[in-house]
Amino acid sequence: MNSKIMDIKKIEVWDGNMAASQAFRQADIDVVAAYPITPSTPVVENYATFEANGYIDGEFVMVESEHAAMSACVGAAAAGGRVATATSSQGFALMVEVLYQAAGMRLPIVLAQVNRALAAPLNVNGDHSDMYLGRDSGWINVSTFSPQEVYDLTLCAFKIAEHLDVRLPVNINQDGFMSSHTAQNIRTLDDKTACDFVGPYKAVNAMLDFSKPVTHGVQTEEDWHFEHKAKQHNAIMRSVKVIDAVFAEFKALTGREYKRVESYGMEDAEIAIVAFGTTYETAKIVVDNLKKEGINAGIIAPRIFRPFPLEELAAQLQNVKAVACLDRSAPGGTVGALYNEIAGALFNSPARPVLSNVIYGLGGRDMTVSVLTGIYKDLVKEAATGKLNGTIQRFVGVRGPELNYYNA
Amino acid sequence: MLEIRWHSRAGQGAVTGAKGLASVVAETGKEVQAFAFYGSAKRGASMTAYNRVDDKPILNHEKYMKPDYVFILDPALAFTDDFTANSKESTKYIITTHLSKEELMAQIPEIQGMEDRVYVLDCFAIALDTIGRAIPNTPMLGAFIKVSGMFEVAEFQESMKSVLGKLSQKIIDANMVAIERAYNEVN
Incomplete structure (x- = not known):
């Protein structure tokens, strides 16, 4: 635990960025190396303030780019320390090369990623383009739906990443502005409880352990590369046991329950929306409204995007008649990723x-109760007729002519 | 659910005000939300900030709202912003102006006949007199607690002191006077 304790209230009003900063502070990190970018800037700005005021015993390293930030994180993690950083959008894009290095070298780095659109056109607001960009990088990817969840799951992230059966980096995603700059009530843990929950860092093959010299990031070529990548995939696939165990431990401590697949109203649902992020919470309101009208609607989300909870999603969608998969990312010439994932899970x-695919909310376009209600009303028709009410893919909330693609 | 929309210029403290109000209201056991719509706002650009208050956790993340209260922190925005957008029959407006209520209402067709739900005060004059800077956010909060009846003024001042915690005692004291003056002057 850091030597200087911060006095925080049991309920604080924090935005998602402050929630990430405070979880970082409480996790007693050895090295944070970061380069600021909207909307994740306050994560490291707050952290630097804590450091300047003596609340951080670890190092805070300012670097010249996001590529350098993730490189410094890789170096510090290989040296044998607990490491974290934060970024968004273009900064995340610049990190991509090093993301694969971090995962391949099995370094348990935690990244607070505040999701934002990718340019061009330049846009600082929230969508999931950057989250989707990193999905094959070998990181465990977690979707949060509110500032409270950012706090809780950032604490869990260190415990998952550093577990000896996992040793993989973890990316905690939150929606730019809709979570990062939205202040809400946060139930906190005191510094000692939080730090004890995260637990002490366990170094593995630390480069600074001179009694046992090791090398990291070696060249393998055809003879060994495949075995390394197979082992890495096996580790992320098997991490589900650790994720479930950490969530169970967190629930025992706080009463707050997390699952690899979150769902609401799915028990008797005939129609369902699948979506990430803050949209999940807004959809809960719509589900309640519709149930009062006698419409059995549900909302379901992969809390863990990677390793993808294919079996759990398929199991929960066995009794629904119509599903809309909502993607908040420009699909660039095909159906959205969630549509493909869900179709694959059900096949x-x-x-x-x-099964339909709805593209929405790009560049922070507001996802309203009214738009969500409209999507559910279309699902009602599709459930009744057993046929798509148009094409497989459509765009909602966008000006101009209707955009529809792919006939069933 | 109580919903508030702030119309302000970037730099006038609407975000700080919305977060401050949320912190104070959270002390009473309510669930709160405070956020803003920035775009790439430069200092001086028109922007909006928002509050939601409820008895149960707030799940709604849409920016759209039909506000119960609209705050206008800059006198000119009453003439240039569409501040009655998405309003209800009961929406109350608290407007910063150096004009009297009658003079202001005569110039803004959108609020004709709403004498019972339009409130005015000069947040700028109050802030300049007390804090010494044209930051209209705390006076607006003083006016809000009077209009809403949500808090006693002394109770609110006490909670605001902890929100302003990091500032110097002199500035905190000046803010307390600003809140009280706004509470008394809004009409």
Whole structure:
């Protein structure tokens, strides 16, 4: 634990950025190396303030770019310390090369990623383009839906990443502005409870352990590369046990429950929306409204985007008649990623719901209760007829002519 | 659910005000939300900030709202912003102006006949007299607690002291006077 304790209230009003900064502070990190970018800037700005005021015993390293930030994180993690950083959008894009290095070298770095659109056109607001950009990098990817969840899951992230059966980096995603700059009530843990929950850092093959010299990031070529990548994939696939165990431990400590697949109203649902981020919470309001009208609607989200909870999602969608997969990222010439993932999850199962893909909210375009209600009302028609109410893919909330693609 | 929309210029303290109000209201056990719509706002650009207050956790993340209260922190925005957008029959408006209520209402067709739900005060004059800077956010909060009846003025001042915690005692004291003056002067 840091030597100087911060006095925080049981309920604070923090935005998602402050929630990430405070979780970082309480996790007693050895090295944070970061380069600021909107909307994640306050994560490191707050952290630097804590450091300047003596609340951080570890190092805070200012670097010249996000590529350098992640490189410094890789170096510090290989040296044998607990490491974290934060970024968004273009900064994340610049980090991508090093993300693969971090995962391949099995370094348990935690990244607070505040999701934002990718240019061009330049836009600082929230969508999931950057989250999707990193999805194959070998990082465990977590989607949060509110500032409270950012706080809770950032603490969990260190414990998952550093577990000896995992040793992989973890990316905690939150929606730019909708979570990062939205202040809400946060139930906090005191410094000691939080730090004890995260636990002490366990170094593995630390480069600064001179009694046991090791090398990191070696060249393998055809002879060993495949075995390393297979082992790495096996580690992320098997991390589900650790994720479930950490979530169970967190629930025992706080009463707050997290699952690899979150759902609401799905028990008797005939229609469902699948979506990431803050949209999940807004959809809960719509689900309640619709149930009062006698419409059995549900909302479901992969809390853990990677390793993808394919079996759990398929199991929960067996009894629905129509599903809309919502992607908040420009799909660049195909259906959205969530549509593909859900279609893939259902293909080897008996269920054949009508499946559609909705592109929404790019560049921070508001996802309203009214738009969500409209999507559910379309699902009602599709469930009744057993047929798509148009094409497979459509755009909502965008000006100009209707955009529809792919006939069933 | 109580919803508030702030119309302000970037730099006038609307975000700080919205977060400050949220912190004070959270002390009473309520669930709160404070956020802003920035775009790439430069100092002086028109922007909006928002509050939601409820008895249960706030799940709504849409920016759209039908506000119960609209605050206008800059006198000119009453003439240039569409501040009655998405309003309800009961929406109350608290407007910073050096004009009297009658003079202001005569110039803004959108609020004709709303004498019972338009409130005015000069947040700038109050802030300049007390804090010494044209930051209209704390006077606006003083006016809000009078209009809403949500808090006793002394109770609110006490909570605001902890929100302003990091500032010097002199500035905190000046803010307390600003809140009280706004509470008494809004009409």
